[in-house]
Amino acid sequence: MSGLGVFAQALEIAVALALAPLLTGWVNQCRAWLQNKSAPPLLQPYRMLHKLFHKDSVLAERASPLFRAAPYVVFGCMALACAIVPTLSTELPLSPAADAIALVGLFALARVFISLAAMDIGTSFGTLGARREMLVGFLAEPALLMVLFTASLISHSTSLTTIVDTLAHRELEIYPSLALAGVAFTIVSLAENARVPVDNPATHLELTMIHEALILEYSGRHLALIEWAAALKLFAYSCIGLALFFPWGVAQAHAPLAMLLAVPILVVKLALGGAALAFLETMSAKMRIFRVPEFLGIAFVLAVIAMLVRILLGA
Amino acid sequence: MAAWLAVGTLGLAFLRRERIVASVLFPLGALLGAALFAVALSALFAPVEEAVLPIGLPGLPFHFRLDALSAFFLMVIGAAVAGVSLFAAGYFRKDQGTPPGLLCLQYHVFLAAMALVVLANDAYAFMVTWETMALSSFFLVTANDRDPEARRAGYLYLLIAHVGAIAILLCFGVLQANTGDYAFSNMRLQHLSPFWGSVAFLLALFGFGAKAGLLPLHVWLPEAHPAAPSPVSALMSGVMLKTALYGFLRVTYDLLGTQLWWWGVLALGLGLLTALFGVVFAAVQVDMKRLLAYSSIENIGLAFAAIGLSTLFSAYGMRPIAALALTAALYHVASHALFKSLLFVGTGAVLHATGERNLGRLGGLMRAMPWVAWATLVGALASAGLPPLGGFVSEWLLLQSFLFTPGLPNSFLNMLIPVVAALIALVAALAGYTMVKFFGVVFLGQPREEKLREAHDAGAWERLGMLLLVTGCIALGLAPVAFLQAIAPVTRLLLGAGLGHSAAHGTWLLVPVSVEVASYGPAIFLAGVAVSFLLAFALVRLLYHGRVRRAPPWDCGYPWQTARMQDTAEGFGQPIRQIFEPAFRMERELPSPFDRAPRYRVLIGDHFWHWIYVPVAATVERAARLVGLLQQGRISVYLLYSFLTVIGVLVWVTR
Numbered sequence: 001m002s003g004l005g006v007f008a009q010a011l012e013i014a015v016a017l018a019l020a021p022l023l024t025g026w027v028n029q030c031r032a033w034l035q036n037k038s039a040p041p042l043l044q045p046y047r048m049l050h051k052l053f054h055k056d057s058v059l060a061e062r063a064s065p066l067f068r069a070a071p072y073v074v075f076g077c078m079a080l081a082c083a084i085v086p087t088l089s090t091e092l093p094l095s096p097a098a099d100a101i102a103l104v105g106l107f108a109l110a111r112v113f114i115s116l117a118a119m120d121i122g123t124s125f126g127t128l129g130a131r132r133e134m135l136v137g138f139l140a141e142p143a144l145l146m147v148l149f150t151a152s153l154i155s156h157s158t159s160l161t162t163i164v165d166t167l168a169h170r171e172l173e174i175y176p177s178l179a180l181a182g183v184a185f186t187i188v189s190l191a192e193n194a195r196v197p198v199d200n201p202a203t204h205l206e207l208t209m210i211h212e213a214l215i216l217e218y219s220g221r222h223l224a225l226i227e228w229a230a231a232l233k234l235f236a237y238s239c240i241g242l243a244l245f246f247p248w249g250v251a252q253a254h255a256p257l258a259m260l261l262a263v264p265i266l267v268v269k270l271a272l273g274g275a276a277l278a279f280l281e282t283m284s285a286k287m288r289i290f291r292v293p294e295f296l297g298i299a300f301v302l303a304v305i306a307m308l309v310r311i312l313l314g315a
Numbered sequence: 316m317a318a319w320l321a322v323g324t325l326g327l328a329f330l331r332r333e334r335i336v337a338s339v340l341f342p343l344g345a346l347l348g349a350a351l352f353a354v355a356l357s358a359l360f361a362p363v364e365e366a367v368l369p370i371g372l373p374g375l376p377f378h379f380r381l382d383a384l385s386a387f388f389l390m391v392i393g394a395a396v397a398g399v400s401l402f403a404a405g406y407f408r409k410d411q412g413t414p415p416g417l418l419c420l421q422y423h424v425f426l427a428a429m430a431l432v433v434l435a436n437d438a439y440a441f442m443v444t445w446e447t448m449a450l451s452s453f454f455l456v457t458a459n460d461r462d463p464e465a466r467r468a469g470y471l472y473l474l475i476a477h478v479g480a481i482a483i484l485l486c487f488g489v490l491q492a493n494t495g496d497y498a499f500s501n502m503r504l505q506h507l508s509p510f511w512g513s514v515a516f517l518l519a520l521f522g523f524g525a526k527a528g529l530l531p532l533h534v535w536l537p538e539a540h541p542a543a544p545s546p547v548s549a550l551m552s553g554v555m556l557k558t559a560l561y562g563f564l565r566v567t568y569d570l571l572g573t574q575l576w577w578w579g580v581l582a583l584g585l586g587l588l589t590a591l592f593g594v595v596f597a598a599v600q601v602d603m604k605r606l607l608a609y610s611s612i613e614n615i616g617l618a619f620a621a622i623g624l625s626t627l628f629s630a631y632g633m634r635p636i637a638a639l640a641l642t643a644a645l646y647h648v649a650s651h652a653l654f655k656s657l658l659f660v661g662t663g664a665v666l667h668a669t670g671e672r673n674l675g676r677l678g679g680l681m682r683a684m685p686w687v688a689w690a691t692l693v694g695a696l697a698s699a700g701l702p703p704l705g706g707f708v709s710e711w712l713l714l715q716s717f718l719f720t721p722g723l724p725n726s727f728l729n730m731l732i733p734v735v736a737a738l739i740a741l742v743a744a745l746a747g748y749t750m751v752k753f754f755g756v757v758f759l760g761q762p763r764e765e766k767l768r769e770a771h772d773a774g775a776w777e778r779l780g781m782l783l784l785v786t787g788c789i790a791l792g793l794a795p796v797a798f799l800q801a802i803a804p805v806t807r808l809l810l811g812a813g814l815g816h817s818a819a820h821g822t823w824l825l826v827p828v829s830v831e832v833a834s835y836g837p838a839i840f841l842a843g844v845a846v847s848f849l850l851a852f853a854l855v856r857l858l859y860h861g862r863v864r865r866a867p868p869w870d871c872g873y874p875w876q877t878a879r880m881q882d883t884a885e886g887f888g889q890p891i892r893q894i895f896e897p898a899f900r901m902e903r904e905l906p907s908p909f910d911r912a913p914r915y916r917v918l919i920g921d922h923f924w925h926w927i928y929v930p931v932a933a934t935v936e937r938a939a940r941l942v943g944l945l946q947q948g949r950i951s952v953y954l955l956y957s958f959l960t961v962i963g964v965l966v967w968v969t970r
Contacts, residue, residue: 062682062868077844080843099834105700122881125870153718304737
């Protein structure tokens with residue numbers, strides 16, 4: 001473990017923690033523009049976090065320790081996820097601890113904890129949200145795993161850094177398997193980040209909410225941590241998408257300059273990706289909850305086809 | 316080498332002791348379990364030991380042998396037994412139908428039989444101990460013999476166990492290849508033709524599959540496991556199923572020598588179907604012990620799938636990858652033994668405290684029983700296959716062995732690989748769903764019955780037992796490298812290849828091939844989450860504050876919430892019921908809008924019961940009725956039969 005590696009790791013975590021709310025704010029702003037609304041300020045998520053951290057936490061009377069621990073667990077999981085996805089450099093000391101499969105496991109761990117916390121109070125919305133979240137999760141998780149496997153088959157590795165390294169060094173050609181996997185990944189990340197066709201982050205309409213129903217009972221610092229963790233999750237997913245499908249610009253060698261250069265490249269890529277996400281959200285309508293399994297089933301099948309294409313045709 | 320004998324004689328010694336001592340004897344049994352674990356661990360790296368004991372019939376001594384495979388399974392048995400027996404010391408104290416002294420005898424005979432099964436080195440000793448195991452567990456299942464359901468479950472269990480045992484016996488018959496010598500050492504020397512080898516394999520798959528709960532033969536499992544007292548359920552699910560896997564491994568790898576590729580495909584396909592079936596059914600159960608029993612079916616299916624994959628690779632001579640898949644299977648065996656025992660004893664504690672198995676009448680027990688709740692949470696997370704616990708490691712290894720298939724020579728099989736990997740990922744994700752349902756409905760939320768508020772936490776023995784199992788689950792999750800060292804002798808024995816790479820990369824990283832290809836460090840992983848957890852906690856307190864105010868729940872401003880407004884177990888399973896509708900045989904009773912007392916009822920049945928078991932039972936009954944025509948109950952008719960027989964014999968003799 002070199003000093004530079006530690007620096008890269010620290011830089012990556014710091015950038016993720018700092019930029020994640022900005023990405024959320026940017027997506028909200030783009031969406032507001034596209035929908036002809038007056039947009040909230042770009043820094044609104046930071047203000048919100050600050051406000052929530054200042055407030056008292058109001059806990060339900062029957063909340064158990066699990067309920068209080070869950071926001072920290074979820075935050076910890078998402079911070080680790082951002083630490084192991086190579087966004088700025090592929091020389092990360094933490095990266096060998098968790099490969100692509102462990103990354104999916106990490107997201108699953110966070111999901112299970114937040115769902116259990118939602119069931120803890122025993123309100124009708126909490127348990128409903130937990131059930132729906134797990135429903136989305138059990139379909140999205142294998143699809144995400146298959147997408148990552150397609151990339152693993154191309155690079156003969158499940159290590160995220162090796163995957164990104166291989167993909168960044170390939171010649172500019174189109175892999176049909178990656179294209180299919182890309183579509184599947186888009187669907188999965190929409191579902192996992194509670195975005196429009198599956199869930200609406202801006203709604204509190206009881207019948208349709210998933211993510212908001214889960215965190216209904218949280219307030220104050222706990223809510224702030226969960227919101228921040230959600231922003232980190234969106235950030236991590238965007239970074240995975242960029243790393244798999246647009247990996248150019250990630251620093252590969254022990255070069256501090258390349259790493260510092262990678263930050264603005266990342267910001268530009270994220271800005272474009274966020275705008276695309278807002279566009280996708282604006283163009284689609286929220287679907288009924290029982291259409292969601294079909295929607296995610298499409299992603300699952302596409303990802304499996306991508307793997308088949310890769311294995312059988314080598315493309 | 317002497318420890319298993321001690322367990323056996325101890326079981327006999329218990330015969331004379333009665334009720335009061337039970338709470339001394341069970342901890343003693345636990346201690347012996349721990350000793351067995353230690354002995355097996357040392358035997359794992361020791362050369363093979365054999366012994367011939369002149370017990371049993373004259374001229375037919377019992378052969379025993381302790382090699383790496385036996386030692387590994389003994390280790391698993393010892394570890395799980397140590398925890399479960401400690402728990403049992405606190406558990407068997409009230410009236411359970413069978414008096415505790417007798418129960419104690421049956422329990423320890425069961426333990427000794429399981430330990431001896433994995434040591435047996437000839438078909439005779441194997442079958443005797445196998446049957447002892449089946450019979451003693453039958454008596455344990457029917458411990459609560461006043462309950463007609465327990466009697467029915469026990470009957471079904473006995474029936475299928477014996478159908479399976481016949482298949483195993485026939486399998487040994489094929490394996491000895493007309494030499495008349497039933498020692499395993501002789502069977503290893505025989506080289507069967509592919510046809511007879513396949514017959515032996517199919518018989519083994521059927522026989523051991525019946526004991527393990529493979530797909531068409533699984534029906535006894537969700538009946539028998541919940542009917543038994545909880546520590547016994549824990550042992551049956553956690554340990555006894557593993558002896559079936561042991562037998563299957565012993566026959567397929569050790570006794571048969573060479574494997575054919577389609578054996579692997581068959582075991583893989585059956586295993587995956589079983590796993591999917593088990594997890595989908597587990598997700599819709601409303602009885603907590605049945606839910607766990609179905610989850611056992613799922614885990615056994617995964618283990619069979621891994622073994623099948625390993626057989627497939629080994630048939631094509633890809634030893635290192637076969638070793639990887641087999642390691643995944645064995646890892647799964649060990650972690651399932653621990654977490655399923657833990658979950659079952661957890662339900663036992665809940666059952667004692669509340670008297671309820673129905674998920675619809677539980678809830679909110681986290682407040683009343685924090686010990687049991689937190690221990691069960693660890694088991695549930697391990698069962699859901701989440702990092703950094705043991706269940707995830709085996710899943711990870713299994714997926715790795717799928718990914719690094721360097722191209723099988725058969726393109727159809729190559730096509731199979733991604734589909735199979737996708738199914739395994741789906742099963743793992745569904746297991747998470749099931750475990751959230753299990754834990755959430757039992758321990759979280761509001762108590763669904765008033766009496767649950769007075770539930771008491773587990774006693775000291777029970778806590779100790781659960782703590783031991785929790786430690787095992789966590790250790791398996793955090794130190795996979797150390798544990799792989801224990802599996803390597805087994806894969807080296809069976810396949811001649813082991814996972815040696817990991818040792819080279821230090822103690823923290825699990826590296827099956829090389830760091831560039833794949834690695835997983837659960838301890839670093841946990842440290843990463845824990846450090847961010849603690850940093851976030853400390854920083855929030857430091858920069859802001861830690862004030863908390865308690866208030867009634869918000870729930871979108873609706874103040875009149877009752878416990879009945881929570882999601883029920885049926886509700887939580889509803890999406891699964893809807894998505895996998897063709898898998899179930901559902902009977903719905905929906906109320907009409909004008910009902911005065913509306914009732915809503917859904918009964919979930921198993922297709923296999925109606926497709927296979929009901930027709931078979933009907934056929935047997937018809938055949939019995941035809942045979943019954945002979946029985947006229949009049950002496951003249953029976954004399955006629957004797958007369959005709961004598962005539963027939965005379966004709967045959969004088970021919």
